[in-house]
Structures are given as C-alpha cells and as structure tokens.
Amino acid sequence: MNNLILGGAGFIGAHLAARLLRDGRRVTIVDDFSRGTRDAAIADLERSGARLVSADLTRPDPWVLLGQDWDEVYHLVAVVGVRNVEQDPLRCMRVNTLATLNLIDWVPRKARVFYSSTSEVYAGGVAHGIVPVPTAESAMVVVDKPTAPRAAYAVSKLWGEAALSHAGAARGFDWVTGRFHNVYGPRMGMSHVVPEMLARAAAGETPFRVWGADQTRAFCYVDDAVEAVVRLMRTPRATGRIVHIGTTAETHIIDLARIVLSAVGVDPPLQVLQGPDGSVSRRCPDTSLLYRLTGHVPRIELPEGVRRTWQWYSTSGLNAREGEAGRSDPAAVAATTSTAPTAPAPVAYAAPLAP
Ligand SMILES: NC(=O)c1ccc[n+]([C@@H]2O[C@H](COP(=O)([O-])OP(=O)(O)OC[C@H]3O[C@@H](n4cnc5c(N)ncnc54)[C@H](O)[C@@H]3O)[C@@H](O)[C@H]2O)c1
Numbered sequence: 422m423n424n425l426i427l428g429g430a431g432f433i434g435a436h437l438a439a440r441l442l443r444d445g446r447r448v449t450i451v452d453d454f455s456r457g458t459r460d461a462a463i464a465d466l467e468r469s470g471a472r473l474v475s476a477d478l479t480r481p482d483p484w485v486l487l488g489q490d491w492d493e494v495y496h497l498v499a500v501v502g503v504r505n506v507e508q509d510p511l512r513c514m515r516v517n518t519l520a521t522l523n524l525i526d527w528v529p530r531k532a533r534v535f536y537s538s539t540s541e542v543y544a545g546g547v548a549h550g551i552v553p554v555p556t557a558e559s560a561m562v563v564v565d566k567p568t569a570p571r572a573a574y575a576v577s578k579l580w581g582e583a584a585l586s587h588a589g590a591a592r593g594f595d596w597v598t599g600r601f602h603n604v605y606g607p608r609m610g611m612s613h614v615v616p617e618m619l620a621r622a623a624a625g626e627t628p629f630r631v632w633g634a635d636q637t638r639a640f641c642y643v644d645d646a647v648e649a650v651v652r653l654m655r656t657p658r659a660t661g662r663i664v665h666i667g668t669t670a671e672t673h674i675i676d677l678a679r680i681v682l683s684a685v686g687v688d689p690p691l692q693v694l695q696g697p698d699g700s701v702s703r704r705c706p707d708t709s710l711l712y713r714l715t716g717h718v719p720r721i722e723l724p725e726g727v728r729r730t731w732q733w734y735s736t737s738g739l740n741a742r743e744g745e746a747g748r749s750d751p752a753a754v755a756a757t758t759s760t761a762p763t764a765p766a767p768v769a770y771a772a773p774l775a776p
Contacts, residue, residue, distance in 0.1 A: 430457025602667030606643030607733030633696025
C-alpha cells in the first residue's frame with residue numbers, strides 16, 4: 422500500500438507516518454518544512470523506511486512529479502494556529518486553499534483521501550450559543566465575522582470541506598474528512614496550551630498563571646487521534662462523511678493546569694486570569710458518529726497523555742521541534758489550539774517524487 426502524507430513532517434503527520442510504517446505501509450512524506458522540522462523524529466521515520474520530500478504544495482510542479490500510484494493520501498498541510506493566522510491571514514488562506522485545490526486537481530481516482538478539518542468551522546455558533554456542546558457533525562457551521570483575521574483559518578477549512586466533497590463527486594475518488602478537536606502530545610510545538618504550561622511549570626513559575634481557568638476543552642492524545650484517522654480510512658462506510666475526531670472528556674483549564682503541575686512535580690499557588698479574547702468558553706465534540714462508524718474509543722486519559730508529553734519534552738528539550746518557547750505568549754496560547762511561527766522554508770524537491 423502506497424501512502425502519501427502531505428504535511429507529514431508536522432505534529433499529527435509524523436505520528437501518523439510512524440503508525441502507518443508500523444502497519445507495514447510504504448510511506449512518503451511531503452512537507453515544505455515551514456513548520457515541520459527535520460528533527461530526530463523525522464530521522465527515525467526515515468530510518469524506518471519513510472521517504473521524505475521537501476516541496477511547497479501550493480505550487481503546481483511538485484504534484485506532477487508525485488505521479489499517480491497512491492492508495493491513500495492524507496492531506497494535513499495547513500497554516501495552523503491563532504497567532505500564526507492573525508499575523509498573516511492571507512498566507513493562511515493561500516496555503517490552505519491552494520494546496521487543497523492542487524490536491525483535488527491531481528488526486529488519482531484509485532486513491533482514498535483524508536482531509537483534515539477543524540472544530541473552528543462551527544466555533545462561531547458555540548460563541549453565540551446557537552450550536553450545542555458537545556457538538557455533532559450535523560451542527561450548523563458558523564463563522565462569526567469572515568473579515569476578522571482569525572476567521573481566515575475557519576473559512577479556508579470550510580472551503581476545503583466543500584471542495585473535497587464536490588471534487589470527490591465530480592472526479593469519482595473516495596474521501597473522508599476528520600475534524601480534529603484539541604489534539605495534543607509529544608512534538609506538537611511549544612505554542613500550544615499543554616507544552617506551554619509544561620514549560621512554565623518546569624521553569625518554576627510561581628504563582629502559576631492560568632488564563633481562562635473556567636473554560637473547558639476536550640483534549641485528545643495524538644495516538645488516539647491517529648487511531649481514529651486510520652480507522653476512518655479503513656472503513657468504507659466512512660466514505661464521503663465529515664466526522665468529528667476527539668474525546669468527550671471535557672476538562673476545565675484549571676484542572677489541566679493541576680494535571681500539568683503534577684506531571685512536572687511542582688505545586689505552586691495558582692493565579693486565575695481572564696481568558697484570551699475570542700476563545701470559546703467550551704469546546705467538546707460529540708464523537709458518536711466516529712464510534713458508530715469505526716468502534717473507536719479513545720484510550721489515553723489526560724493525566725497519562727500529559728505525563729507522556731512531559732516525558733518527551735523533558736528528554737527532547739523544551740525547545741525541541743520549534744525554538745519558540747521563549748517567543749510564545751502564554752496568554753495568547755491559553756486554551757487555543759496552536760500558534761506557531763511562520764518563517765517560510767526554502768523549497769527543494771528532486772524528481773521523481775512518485776513511490
Ligand atoms: N493539532 C490539532 O489539534 C488540530 C486541530 C484541528 C485541525 N488540525 C488540522 O490537522 C492538520 C495537521 O495539524 P498539525 O497540528 O499537525 O499542524 P502542523 O503545523 O504541525 O502540520 C502542518 C504541516 O504542513 C506543512 N506545510 C505548511 N505549508 C505547506 C506547504 N505550502 N507545502 C507543504 N507543506 C506545508 C508544515 O510545515 C507542517 O509540517 C492541519 O491541517 C490542521 O489544520 C489540527
């Protein structure tokens with residue numbers, strides 16, 4: 422089985438690549454390394470047989486070189502993260518739409534495509550109290566203000582959901598869209614709430630600041646998210662469906678802080694601060710469709726997932742993958758998904774890219 426992971430040097434993509442290699446798949450990763458880095462995890466993937474291609478997938482030429490002999494294509498390429506998007510909303514829209522447009526113009530008919538979307542496509546409705554939480558796929562999609570910089574991400578992902586669906590129908594390829602909800606774990610980059618809190622706890626911050634302490638999120642350990650992706654791709658009944666991926670274990674941010682502090686082994690007093698502007702007070706998926714389709718039940722509870730994440734960061738270094746620890750703004754990071762720096766990477770790809 423030839424598996425292609427677009428954006429595979431990133432957080433979820435590299436975990437997915439490791440899993441597919443363990444399953445005996447032939448894996449090729451394409452990434453422009455604008456966020457994914459050539460670190461020890463990527464070297465491990467290469468040692469395990471993954472082929473790595475550096476290319477900017479907003480350009481048309483790499484797609485020609487990819488050829489058509491692919492059984493499964495995982496599309497994870499995106500500019501992700503609140504701060505990242507707000508700094509350059511047009512880049513977010515360009516990358517997220519152009520890479521997807523190039524994909525649907527190229528995709529081999531025999532390939533099954535996974536498209537990664539997000540809870541942000543309905544978050545505007547949660548903010549206005551018109552979308553229920555936990556939220557099912559049938560909930561109306563609501564983008565609060567399309568002209569607001571942070572809406573660029575939600576609009577581009579919503580466009581992608583529609584584009585995949587129409588292209589699949591017109592061109593006759595199979596697709597499934599997964600909407601990820603607060604996935605966390607090793608190597609996710611420092612500008613996310615879990616590693617950002619781990620870094621402050623390890624630095625001995627006291628009092629320990631907790632923004633939006635009464636907000637809730639349902640944090641999904643990356644292995645559980647990857648298992649959901651794999652099952653959806655192996656479930657014919659999931660074809661042509663949009664499916665929520667995450668857990669239903671809603672956690673208050675203050676409880677996340679306590680779990681983080683316990684993992685690091687420190688016990689400072691907590692200082693509760695107001696949540697960041699624009700972050701929703703609750704986010705939790707209804708995952709019953711995922712369960713009905715695949716039987717998937719998340720296995721890693723938050724304390725264990727945080728312990729594993731801390732173990733990775735404490736051995737790999739708190740600056741591992743992205744040197745952003747010193748640059749991350751904890752208030753901005755609090756209770757968001759991610760906010761990574763955006764330095765464009767040099768583009769280099771070598772023909773042929775086909776498997
Ligand atoms: N992590 C989450 O909780 C979460 C939540 C919702 C949705 N998602 C979606 O899941 C996918 C993966 O997320 P992630 O957390 O692994 O993000 P990530 O930033 O770690 O991975 C995205 C990868 O895409 C690559 N990329 C960006 N522009 C590119 C280009 N022009 N050409 C080639 N590669 C390019 C980046 O270098 C990076 O490695 C994204 O599409 C994201 O929108 C993630």
